[in-house]
Amino acid sequence: MALATTTASFSVSSPPFSSCLYHRRRRSCDVVTAASASPARRSEAVQREDIVIVGAGVAGLATAVSLRRLGVGATVLEQGTSLRAGGTSLTLFKNGWRVLDAIGVADELRSEHLRIQGIKMRSAAGATTDVLREFTFEEEAPGQEVRAVERRALLEALASRLPPGAISFSSKLRSIAGQGPDGTVLELEDGRRILSKVVVGCDGVNSPIARWMRFSEPRYVGHMAFRGLARYDGGGGHPFEPKVNYIYGRGLRAGFVPVSPTKVYWFICFNRPTPGPKITDPAALKREALELVRGWPADLLTVMGDTPDDAVIRTPLVDRWLWPGLAPPASRGGVVLAGDAWHPMTPNLGQGACCALEDAVVLARSLAAAAAGSDSGLGSAEPYAEAMRAYERERWPRVFPLTARAGLVGALVQWENPAVCAARDGVVIPRLVRLGPFLEHTNFDCGPLEPAAPPPSP
Incomplete structure (x- = not known):
């Protein structure tokens, strides 16, 4: 299902999220958490996270592991019931x-x-x-x-470096419900609602998050x-x-x-x-x-x-060529893209997974610095927003030429x-x-x- 949020819906209307304090490590808001809520109350509970990564593929898991090595926790949402064993x-x-x-x-x-x-x-x-x-x-x-x-071995190796419970399986994103000064609200298909300072879209080539951010569909x-x-x-x-x-x-x-x-x-x-x-x-x-x-x-x-x-x-x-001045920015509010969700490319240079891994390290470094600054007393949102912009400034000169080159090589051969x-x-x-x-x-x-x-x- 496409993520159905328009610009007009970016105000956070319920519940009063600002009453909970953010911490560097993930925690829940209110007494009732999404995990413990009964079905009748689950949709009312709001889980609070500092960083949520959508997608347990190469980019998503590598970002989570990189953040963890820098002392920053993250929750990974994966719509499947287990790691994706498909692919070759x-x-x-x-x-x-x-x-x-x-x-x-x-x-x-x-x-x-x-x-x-x-x-x-x-x-x-x-x-x-x-x-x-x-x-x-x-x-x-x-x-x-x-x-x-x-692919299976790579995903398993990355996942093994995360603590138990870091990957939330059977967690399919329904929509981005809104954005406000305290973060971005995610609604999941099972009724859970998550408020996160940072949402990292690693949901693949056909990314609904990229669509919500007004990126064009990948070009056949x-x-x-x-x-x-x-x-x-x-x-x-x-x-x-x-x-x-x-x-x-x-x-x-x-x-x-x-x-x-x-x-x-x-x-x-x-x-x-x-x-x-x-x-x-x-x-x-x-x-x-x-x-x-x-x-x-x-x-x-x-x-x-x-x-x-x-x-x-x-x-x-x-593929999707990130033309300067034409492509949307890689971040929007508290949401940022990485890997194939941002820059899908053809496999002619063998750089799709390599670039996703590079994204993970660069983005993790930027977010970790913002988390340290936030702990030091900076505002809750702006350090992360600037970290995302710095990540894009560093990565765009790398991924755009490679995407174009991979496409041209494929056309020639x-x-x-x-x-x-x-x-x-x-x-x-x-x-x-x-x-x-x-x-x-x-x-x-x-x-x-x-x-x-x-x-x-x-």
């Missing part, structure tokens, strides 16, 4: 691993996921396959760290993606080298990369004018994917064949024109592509996860 894997580059090191989960994930050594780029034409170029990261981009990480870029996760639990695991395998066709590309000794991630990107109807039958999804690459390299087809039907997904690829594809396979990839410059954006460092000095008292 995420490719994380050096900048993403810097963040995971800072928040303390990198080594755990490294122990479970293979380090990728290089890239092999091939052309698929009928039944033949030509190797166009092969790179190693050590030669082309020394110090690079690339691993394909299971003209191609879809199949993704799957093959399993090799028996015997000695899979036989593949720890390399990314890219295979290029006309208006169609595919690839696979080992995730762990027993799992291999694969993808197919294909052009389509519209996303078309949603397919819910897992076996039908897998058949459609196999049909797209009939006659392609045997190793790709083998990986796809070794994938359980329920481990295949199909999604439209979308999805060309169907035979002459263009021939030039790509015969000249561009074999002679012109250089891995180091292409991965320059992964050298970005968003800084340590240390509390910023609070602003001086007036």
Whole structure:
């Protein structure tokens, strides 16, 4: 359901929220809390929180963990009954691993996921396959760290760093009911009402909070993606080298990369004018994917064949370019966006999850400084509002160019024109592509996860 609040409804009319004092740690207002209220009284109880994060995905959990490492508590609202186990894997580059090191989960994930050594780029034409170029990261981009990480494993690692009860499951947001000097009022589908100084929207690509903030809907870029996760639990695991395998066709590309000794991630990107109807039958999804690459390299087809039907997904690829002067600000009152909710981008640079992790650290640093300033006697709202604006000023020059670049790269590699594809396979990839410059954006460092000095008292 869309969040149904207009500008006219921004006054907080009930109950008298200002009678409760804020504290840095979360607490409830009145004697009756949302957890203890009877169904008849639940809608009347108001739970008070300093920081509420909507969405227990990568951005949401990473923000909560980052805040906790800085001594600031947060409540995470997740509409599902548990962590989202769906999805396949995420490719994380050096900048993403810097963040995971800072928040303390990198080594755990490294122990479970293979380090990728290089890239092999091939052309698929009928039944033949030509190797166009092969790179190693050590030669082309020394110090690079690339691993394909299971989404499930990443979410579980992040969640394990939060205290019990920090994630409130089965907590679906119905609407933002209003904003006032004491914060933002959230209404949940189960009748609970929460008043929070800060609301962090990490509710994904189709974010209702972004819609409420008047952001445009994500733009479909003209191609879809199949993704799957093959399993090799028996015997000695899979036989593949720890390399990314890219295979290029006309208006169609595919690839696979080992995730762990027993799992291999694969993808197919294909052009389509519209996303078309949603397919819910897992076996039908897998058949459609196999049909797209009939006659392609045997190793790709083998990986796809070794994938359980329920481990295949199909999604439209979308993005949102944050044009200066046209896109709304990332914050509105006490509400701020992070990750895909703010800047959805196509996966062509492998930076969606990495940028979400960067957002988490930068936003947590800003909010922690505001919390310290508030404890020192500053007003309850303005320090957080300025912290959100500072976060946007720091992050916008990073995420806008990457979103645009990812979209342009996707448009180029999805060309169907035979002459263009021939030039790509015969000249561009074999002679012109250089891995180091292409991965320059992964050298970005968003800084340590240390509390910023609070602003001086007036």
